[in-house]
Amino acid sequence: MKRVIIVEDEDILRDLLKRKLENNGYEVEIALEGEEGLRKIKEQKPDLVLLDIVMPKMDGFTVMEEIRKDEEISDIPIIIVSNSGQPVEIDRAQDLGVKDWIIKTNFDPMEVVEMVNRFFDTEDGKEYQRAEDK
Amino acid sequence: MNTERETSEEGGLEHFCATNKNFCGHMRNTACLLPIAFCKVDPSGRIECCSKMFKETLGYRESELLGLPILSLFKKKRKAKEFLRVLSESEGVIDDMLTLETKPEGEVSFDVSARSIYNEEGVSAGYLLTLKRKGSGDDFEREVRKRVREETAETEKEKERVKELEEVLEIRVNARTRELKEIAQLLEKKARKRMEKLEEKTREVEKKAKMEEESRVALLNLAEDLEEASKKAEEEKDKTLAIVNNFTDGLLFFNRYKELALINPQGKKIFNIEEDEVLYKKPSELKEVNERFTILMNAIEGEMKKVFRKEMSFIDEVFLEVTSVVVENEGKEMGVLVIIHDITREKKVEKLKTEFVSLAAHQLRTPLAGIKWSLGTIIEEKQVFNLDKEVMEIIERAFEANERMVVLVNDLLNVTRIEEGKYVYEPKDVDVKEIVDIALEEYKDLIESRGLGFRLEMPEETLPKIKADMEEISLVVNNFFDNALKYTKEGEVVLKVESVECGKCLKVTVSDTGVGIPEEQQESMFNKFFRAENVQLMDTDGSGLGLFISKNIIEAHGGEIGFESGEGEGSSFFFTIPTVKEGANITPNE
Numbered sequence: 001m002k003r004v005i006i007v008e009d010e011d012i013l014r015d016l017l018k019r020k021l022e023n024n025g026y027e028v029e030i031a032l033e034g035e036e037g038l039r040k041i042k043e044q045k046p047d048l049v050l051l052d053i054v055m056p057k058m059d060g061f062t063v064m065e066e067i068r069k070d071e072e073i074s075d076i077p078i079i080i081v082s083n084s085g086q087p088v089e090i091d092r093a094q095d096l097g098v099k100d101w102i103i104k105t106n107f108d109p110m111e112v113v114e115m116v117n118r119f120f121d122t123e124d125g126k127e128y129q130r131a132e133d134k
Numbered sequence: 135m136n137t138e139r140e141t142s143e144e145g146g147l148e149h150f151c152a153t154n155k156n157f158c159g160h161m162r163n164t165a166c167l168l169p170i171a172f173c174k175v176d177p178s179g180r181i182e183c184c185s186k187m188f189k190e191t192l193g194y195r196e197s198e199l200l201g202l203p204i205l206s207l208f209k210k211k212r213k214a215k216e217f218l219r220v221l222s223e224s225e226g227v228i229d230d231m232l233t234l235e236t237k238p239e240g241e242v243s244f245d246v247s248a249r250s251i252y253n254e255e256g257v258s259a260g261y262l263l264t265l266k267r268k269g270s271g272d273d274f275e276r277e278v279r280k281r282v283r284e285e286t287a288e289t290e291k292e293k294e295r296v297k298e299l300e301e302v303l304e305i306r307v308n309a310r311t312r313e314l315k316e317i318a319q320l321l322e323k324k325a326r327k328r329m330e331k332l333e334e335k336t337r338e339v340e341k342k343a344k345m346e347e348e349s350r351v352a353l354l355n356l357a358e359d360l361e362e363a364s365k366k367a368e369e370e371k372d373k374t375l376a377i378v379n380n381f382t383d384g385l386l387f388f389n390r391y392k393e394l395a396l397i398n399p400q401g402k403k404i405f406n407i408e409e410d411e412v413l414y415k416k417p418s419e420l421k422e423v424n425e426r427f428t429i430l431m432n433a434i435e436g437e438m439k440k441v442f443r444k445e446m447s448f449i450d451e452v453f454l455e456v457t458s459v460v461v462e463n464e465g466k467e468m469g470v471l472v473i474i475h476d477i478t479r480e481k482k483v484e485k486l487k488t489e490f491v492s493l494a495a496h497q498l499r500t501p502l503a504g505i506k507w508s509l510g511t512i513i514e515e516k517q518v519f520n521l522d523k524e525v526m527e528i529i530e531r532a533f534e535a536n537e538r539m540v541v542l543v544n545d546l547l548n549v550t551r552i553e554e555g556k557y558v559y560e561p562k563d564v565d566v567k568e569i570v571d572i573a574l575e576e577y578k579d580l581i582e583s584r585g586l587g588f589r590l591e592m593p594e595e596t597l598p599k600i601k602a603d604m605e606e607i608s609l610v611v612n613n614f615f616d617n618a619l620k621y622t623k624e625g626e627v628v629l630k631v632e633s634v635e636c637g638k639c640l641k642v643t644v645s646d647t648g649v650g651i652p653e654e655q656q657e658s659m660f661n662k663f664f665r666a667e668n669v670q671l672m673d674t675d676g677s678g679l680g681l682f683i684s685k686n687i688i689e690a691h692g693g694e695i696g697f698e699s700g701e702g703e704g705s706s707f708f709f710t711i712p713t714v715k716e717g718a719n720i721t722p723n724e
Contacts, residue, residue: 012507013503016507020511083498083503084495085495104507105503106540108506108507109511
C-alpha cells in the first residue's frame with residue numbers, strides 16, 4: 001500500500017482529502033504545518049507528499065528546500081496542492097523538483113485522488129501528464 | 135552910322151556890366167558860350183577876352199587873339215579908327231559895316247556893334263564889340279530855312295524810307311512773328327507734352343515714393359513683428375530650456391550624427407556624470423564613460439532608428455524605463471530623444487501588488503476550496519449519504535454558486551496579472567486540432583445536454599501549426615463556448631476552424647444562435663467588467679472579465695479578436711493566430 005503524507009493547514013481540506021485517499025486504498029498521514037510535515041517525512045519516508053504552500057511556522061517552499069538538502073529524502077516525489085498559483089511561484093517550485101502543482105479551487109477531492117492514482121500509474125517511467133495540462 | 139538904341143537889351147547889358155566886376159571872368163565862363171561873336175577890348179585897344187563864336191567866326195585861335203590890338207583885325211584901318219573914335223565919344227551902341235581879316239586868308243564883311251563900358255568909378259574899362267555877318271541874318275534865315283527844308287526833305291525821305299523799311303520790316307516781322315508763333319506753338323505743344331510726361335513721371339515717382347513709403351512701413355512692421363517673434367522664440371526657447379532643465383525624467387538628445395548633444399540635469403544625476411564627460415561623444419565612446427552608460431548604450435544602441443521602450447536596471451536596485459523617440463522636422467530626421475524614467479517605485483509597487491494578489495488569491499481560495507470539496511464530496515457520494523432529494527438540490531445549488539465564485543476569483547487574479555503586464559506564458563508550436571479536441575471534450579456533451587445542436591467545421595487537410603500557449607488559447611476557446619452556452623436558449627453552436635490570409639493565420643470561430651449583442655453595446659464588449667444590457671436582465675451572470683482576458687491573450691499572441699452580432703440574431707466570436715512559418719516572431723507582451 002502506498003503511503004501518502006498530506007501537509008495542509010486547512011482542516012476541511014485536509015480531512016476530506018485524507019478520507020478520500022483512504023477510501024481509495026492509500027495509507028495516509030497528516031501534518032498541520034511545515035515543521036511537523038518535514039519531521040514526519042523524515043521519519044516515515046512516504047511514497048508521495050501532497051504539500052500546501054501557505055502554512056504557519058514553515059511554508060511549503062522552505063519544506064521543499066529542506067527536503068532537497070537531506071539526501072535520504074531528497075527524491076521523494078512532491079505535488080503542491082495550493083491556492084496560489086503565481087507563475088513565479090510555480091517556476092520556483094519546478095526548480096525545486098516538484099512533480100506537479102494544482103490549485104485547490106480548480107479541482108475537487110475526487111480529481112485529486114484520480115491524479116494521485118495516475119501518478120502512481122506512471123511512476124515506472126511512463127509519461128506523467130501534468131494535471132493542469134489536461 | 136547908327137546911334138544909340140534904347141532897348142531893353144541895352145538896359146540889360148548895362149546892368150550886367152555894372153553888376154559884374156570881373157567881366158572877363160564871366161566872359162570866359164559863361165558868356166563865351168553865347169552864340170554871339172563878341173569880345174572885350176581893354177582901354178589900350180587890345181582884346182582882353184572873346185567868345186567862342188568870335189574865334190570861330192574869325193578863325194583865330196584864342197592865343198592869337200588875346201592881347202591883340204583890335205585894329206589889326208580890320209582891313210581898312212582908317213575906317214576902323216574913325217569907328218573907334220566915334221565910339222569913344224558916344225555913350226551907347228554904335229554900329230557900322232567893316233571888313234575884317236579872317237583866317238585862313240580872307241576878308242569878310244561884318245556888321246560890327248560896339249559899346250564902351252565903364253567901371254564903378256566911371257573910368258573907362260574898354261568896350262564890348264560884337265560881329266555879325268553881313269546880311270547873314272536873312273541869309274542865315276534863308277540858309278537855315280533852306281537847310282531846314284533840305285533837312286525836312288531829307289527827313290521826309292528818310293521817313294519814307296523808314297516807312298518802307300518799316301513796312302518791309304512789318305511784313306518780315308509779321309512773317310517772322312507767324313513763324314515764331316508757329317514755332318512757339320510747336321514749342322508750346324512740345325513743352326506741354328514734356329510737361330505731361332514730366333507730370334506723368336512725377337506721378338510715377340510719387341507713386342513709387344508712396345510704394346516705397348508703404349514698403350518702408352511694411353518693413354518696419356515686419357521688423358517689429360520679427361522682433362516680437364524673435365522675442366517669443368526666445369521666450370519659448372527659455373521656456374523649453376526651463377522645462378528640459380527641470381524635467382523630472384532624464385532627457386538625452388542624440389543629434390543626426392548620433393552624438394550626444396544634450397543631457398539634462400536629471401539625466402546627469404541618473405548617470406552620475408558631468409556634461410563635459412559625455413557631450414558630443416558617439417555611442418561607442420559613451421560606452422566607455424562609466425558602467426551606467428555601458429548599460430544604457432547596450433540597451434538602446436541598435437534601436438536608435440525607431441520608437442521603442444525598454445526596461446533596464448543598474449546594479450543598485452534602480453529600475454529605469456528607457457523610451458526612445460526619433461525626432462523629425464518636415465520629413466528630415468533631426469535626431470533621437472531618449473527619456474529615462476525612474477520606475478523603481480513602480481517596480482516596488484508591482485512587487486507589492488504581486489505579493490498582495492498572491493496572498494489575496496490564497497486567502498480567497500482557501501474557504502472556496504473548503505466549500506467546494508465539502509459539498510463536492512456529498513454530491514459525489516450521495517448514495518452513501520443518502521440525503522433527501524430536496525436537501526441534495528440545495529447542496530447542488532450551493533456547489534454551483536461556489537463554482538461561480540471560484541471562476542470569478544480566478545478571473546480577477548488573471549486580470550490583475552494582465553494589468554501588471556506580467557501575464558507570462560509559454561508559446562509552443564501547437565496543433566490546433568489538440569485545442570479543438572479539448573474543447574469538444576469539455577463542451578460537446580454539455581451543449582447537447584442543453585438541447586442545442588453542435589457542429590464542427592474544419593478542413594480535412596492538415597492545418598499549419600500555430601505558435602501559442604495552449605493553456606491560454608484554451609482559456610479563450612472556453613470563454614467563447616461559455617458565452618455561447620450562457621446566451622443561447624435554442625438553436626445551435628458551431629465551431630469553425632479555417633486557414634486565412636493565404637495560410638498566414640488560423641481563424642477559430644464560435645457561432646451561436648443566441649440573444650446577440652445590440653449595436654450600441656458592441657464597442658464596449660471587450661472592456662473590463664462590461665456586460666451588455668440585454669443580458670444583465672437574463673437569468674445568467676458573468677464577471678464581465680472573460681472577453682477582456684481573452685482579448686489580452688490573443689493580442690499578446692500577435693493575433694486579432696472580434697465578433698459579428700445583431701440583437702436577436704446570435705453572435706459569432708472569432709480570433710486569429712499567426713501560423714508558425716510566417717507569424718513565428720511574435721513579441722510577448724512584456
